[in-house]
Amino acid sequence: MSDSESHKSLRMPDEDEVFAVVTNMLGANRVRVRCMDGKERTARIPGRMQKRIWIREDDVVLVEPWDWQDEKADVAWRYEKQDADQLRREGHIQEM
Numbered sequence: 001m002s003d004s005e006s007h008k009s010l011r012m013p014d015e016d017e018v019f020a021v022v023t024n025m026l027g028a029n030r031v032r033v034r035c036m037d038g039k040e041r042t043a044r045i046p047g048r049m050q051k052r053i054w055i056r057e058d059d060v061v062l063v064e065p066w067d068w069q070d071e072k073a074d075v076a077w078r079y080e081k082q083d084a085d086q087l088r089r090e091g092h093i094q095e096m
Helices: 081-090
Strands: 018-027 030-035 040-044 060-065 072-078
Touching: 018 040, 030 060, 030 072, 040 060, 060 081
Parallel strands: 040 072
Antiparallel strands: 018 030, 018 060, 030 040, 060 072
8 A cells, every 4th residue: 555545635524524434324315424423413415415325334524413403413524444544543433
């Protein structure tokens, strides 16, 4: 593996986004996620991602919690497996 592959520039969370790990598939374009801020949320997969990006259990995603309901969120991004491994190595994601 070359140095350029091992330190690829990844999308990092904006001020209103947090890292999360998918724990359950709920159906109806909803997933249960464990966020890095310590909360468990129900996240909605937006229409622009449906049937284009497949999300499975244990995937690392970026979620944007709702302002008016903190127990819910929208999925903003899904990381590939090697990108998620890089985030874990760099310490951005802690396993709970």
